[in-house]
Amino acid sequence: MKRESLVSITDYSKEDILDVLEKASQFEQNPNRRVLEGKVIATLFFEPSTRTRLSFETAVNRLGGRVIGFSDASTTSSTKGETLKDTIMMVSNYVDLIIMRHYLDGAARYASEIASVPVVNAGDGANQHPSQTMLDLYSIYKTQGRLENLNITMVGDLKYGRTVHSLLMAMSHFKPTFHFVAPEELKMPEEYKLYCDSLHIPYVEHQDFTEEVINQADILYMTRVQRERFTDLMEYEKVKNVYTLHNQMLRDSKPNLRILHPLPRVNEISQDVDDNPKAYYFEQAKNGLYARQAIICKVLGIEI
Numbered sequence: 001m002k003r004e005s006l007v008s009i010t011d012y013s014k015e016d017i018l019d020v021l022e023k024a025s026q027f028e029q030n031p032n033r034r035v036l037e038g039k040v041i042a043t044l045f046f047e048p049s050t051r052t053r054l055s056f057e058t059a060v061n062r063l064g065g066r067v068i069g070f071s072d073a074s075t076t077s078s079t080k081g082e083t084l085k086d087t088i089m090m091v092s093n094y095v096d097l098i099i100m101r102h103y104l105d106g107a108a109r110y111a112s113e114i115a116s117v118p119v120v121n122a123g124d125g126a127n128q129h130p131s132q133t134m135l136d137l138y139s140i141y142k143t144q145g146r147l148e149n150l151n152i153t154m155v156g157d158l159k160y161g162r163t164v165h166s167l168l169m170a171m172s173h174f175k176p177t178f179h180f181v182a183p184e185e186l187k188m189p190e191e192y193k194l195y196c197d198s199l200h201i202p203y204v205e206h207q208d209f210t211e212e213v214i215n216q217a218d219i220l221y222m223t224r225v226q227r228e229r230f231t232d233l234m235e236y237e238k239v240k241n242v243y244t245l246h247n248q249m250l251r252d253s254k255p256n257l258r259i260l261h262p263l264p265r266v267n268e269i270s271q272d273v274d275d276n277p278k279a280y281y282f283e284q285a286k287n288g289l290y291a292r293q294a295i296i297c298k299v300l301g302i303e304i
């Protein structure tokens with residue numbers, strides 16, 4: 001039985017990604033399959049979460065496994081000075097799989113090198129959020145009928161937003177055209193633009209969030225400005241409400257446009273968008289259950 005961690009979306013080939021999407025589709029047809037009977041899964045959340053933790057835990061419960069873990073690291077021995085290394089060594093003794101969110105970039109890779117069981121990265125700092133990417137890809141595929149040759153417009157905090165970093169890398173398999181809409185302070189980091197350059201993936205950068213940009217998009221991927229990543233909160237105050245999508249801005253958008261957002265949202269999507277049939281962010285979050293069931297099975301080498 002093959003067992004491998006999922007730390008970065010680049011750990012998965014195009015074939016691996018398509019395999020997870022196929023499994024997610026099977027789980028959507030029937031999410032209640034007792035393939036984790038007898039298994040214990042740890043969810044270690046060193047940072048707050050609603051969707052990622054609850055959808056992973058629902059995934060385990062619906063597959064017949066059991067969950068241990070914490071959603072508030074202040075209740076653990078890390079407050080007594082226990083290192084991440086020791087925590088992972090201990091938890092590895094108890095469980096079959098560790099799902100971890102951590103505030104430090106690279107923490108998940110480090111944990112995967114220490115752990116004797118597979119590790120799934122549930123978000124590490126501003127770095128990667130691969131399980132979010134799998135549900136994003138599943139949502140794109142469901143709404144567009146394909147992953148290839150799409151115009152993907154990413155809006156907001158492209159500097160600290162780990163979801164856009166993972167999504168950019170995953171979409172690189174599928175001939176996308178990217179539009180990056182961000183203020184100077186929150187631009188897509190050079191390393192990701194160089195990644196696109198190295199693969200001849202076209203991208204255009206914008207500072208203005210205009211209807212002209214929206215009207216070209218197949219997918220409009222809105223993001224929250226990541227307050228928790230700013231060292232200077234005055235800088236956050238300057239950019240926190242930089243863009244807001246209003247319903248009237250969608251009047252000439254493509255019929256197939258879908259609006260995604262990893263959530264939580266703050267002010268970047270007005271509530272008047274929620275009833276627009278192009279708003280897909282709540283369904284997107286629901287798809288997280290099926291995508292995470294698929295990831296857990298793939299990581300543990302369980303056939304369904």
Ligand code: CP
Binds near residue numbers: 048050053123263
């Ligand atoms: N999208 C996402 O990671 O949401 P949570 O922070 O609520 O888990």
